[in-house]
Amino acid sequence: MSIKEVRRDFPVFRHYPSLAYLDSAATAQKPQSVIDAVKGFYERENANVHRAVYPLAEKSTALYESSRSEVARFIGAERDELIFTKGSTESLNIIANALATSGRYKTFVVPTFEHHSNFLPWQYHSLKNEIKFVALPIMGAELTMTEVEENLTGVEAPFVFSIGGLINATGYRTPFEDLTELVHSFGGLIVIDGAQLVPHEIFDFKKVNSDFLVFSGHKMLAETGIGCLVGRAELLDDLTPFVFGGGMVDRVSIETSSYAKERTSRLEGGTQNISGAVSLASACRYLNKIGMSAIHKHVSYLTETAREMLKQISNVTVYSPPDSHAILLFSHKNIHSHDLAEFLGRTQEVAIRSGHHCAQLQMEALGITSACRASFYFYNTVEDVERLIEGISKAERWFL
Ligand SMILES: Cc1ncc(COP(=O)(O)O)c(C=O)c1O
Structure with a gap:
């Protein structure tokens, strides 16, 4: 499929033909097939799931569950290892809350270059539950296995180590496969925040052998408000639910209650984002049609x-390390990042992000408080990149 054909699948580029959208790390644009899947659901299948027995409700339940199977297949997990959530933030909060209150874990370890969504839940719950919190210091934008090993030596086990697969501020791809082995050898659990990684490369949950994986639908072409918490079956069975209510219960009595045996039901209290799940399955189909390897290759090139x-x-200073992928963090010596991003957006139709990128400690490690971030996906072209560069030259003429 040519890039022209790919772009034709995304209505946003019809409505804004000269938009250079370089902010997919914040959220991805949506192809027509995903939009149609959501519309089709509301036109033909809308009913609540796992509740009623009339045919429309059974159809809705079947679609919701087949969506779960499709999304699980996409990341190499079993269908009952995948819990639908609102997104990565919610998934990480569910895991941190449950592991903290289990009383089993002595230490939470998180590198300082993490997105706040993968830092704050661990910090908050460790403080609340008298669990030791180790913020693994990152000098610059990368870590080495030796540094992690040194930091894990002496950490009281069992511990939980949570790390992003692809760091959102810089695009640095962490060695999460090797880290999984290392963490296990030290008696810890590893959580991989796949919010930026899963949209960009094939992730095989079984092969990687991590304990948990989280990701967000909206960064990989699906709707907002849908994401996943993936975990090894025995660990999910051990997680205390975060949300208590309809659909997750077995027997309710005044004294105490028992909860659904099936882990996907027990951890999905209340009415779920059904159309979101449908949209995410549709997004996975579309990504598979384009091919994750082709996506990776094109994005690397850009x-x-x-x-x-x-x-x-x-x-211009580029902060992203040499092998970073899909994301470039940079700043201009004489133009503030917000001024540059606003100029590019308003006058050049080049959409990039500016600020601290929900990673204040990563900014601190780089010696800055704010920077610009351009992020790329498979619908971007070299022309988009050229527009960014020309835009910066025009900004220099405008501001300086
Ligand atoms: C690495 C990373 N983790 C977590 C999140 C939070 O994702 P969400 O806002 O979809 O919950 C983001 C969002 O940018 C992210 O980039």
Whole structure:
């Protein structure tokens, strides 16, 4: 499929033909097939799931559950290892809350370059539950296995180590496969925040052998308000639910209650985002149609092209490490990142993000408080990259 054909699948580019959308790390644009899947659900299948026995409700339940199976297949997990949530933030909060209150874990370890969604829940729950909190210091934007090993030596086990697969501020791909082995050898559990990773490469939950994986639908073409918490079956069976209410209960009595045996029901209290699940399954189908390897290759090419071009601008500093993927963090010596992003957006139709990127400690480690972030997906073109570079030159003429 050519890039022209791909872009035709995304209505946003019909409505804004000259938009250079370089903010997919914040949220991805949606293809027509995903929009149609949501519309089709509301037109033909809408009823609540796991409740009523009339045919429309059975159809809705079947679609919701087949969506679960499809999404689980996409990341190499079993269908009953995947819990639908609102997104990565909610998934991480559910895990941190349950592991903290289990009384089993002595230490939570989180590197300082994490997105706040993968830092704050661990910090908060460790403080609340007298669990030791280790913020693994990151100098710059990368970590080494030796550094992690040194930090884990002496950490009281059992512990939980939570790390992003692809760091949202810089695009640094962590060695999460090797870290999984290392953490297990030290007697810890590993949680992988796949919010930025899963949209960009094939993730095989069984093969990676991590204990948990979380990700968000909206960063991989689906609706907002849908995401996943994936966990090894025995660990999910042990998680205390975060949400108590309809659909997750077995027997209720005044004294005490028992909860659904099936882990997907027990951990999905209340009415779920059914159309969101349908949209996420549709997104996985679309990504498979394009091919995750082709997506990775195209995005690598765009990232490298943009990096080389940015490096040619003498007043621009690129903070992303050399092998970062899909995301480039940079700043201009003489133009504040917010001014640059606003100029690019309003006058050039180039959409990038500016600020601390929900990663204040990562900014601190880089010696800055704010920077610009351009992020790429498979619907972007080299022309989008050239527009970014030309836009920065125009901003220099405008501001300086
Ligand atoms: C690495 C990472 N983790 C977690 C999140 C939070 O995701 P959500 O807002 O979809 O819950 C983000 C969002 O940008 C992210 O990039």
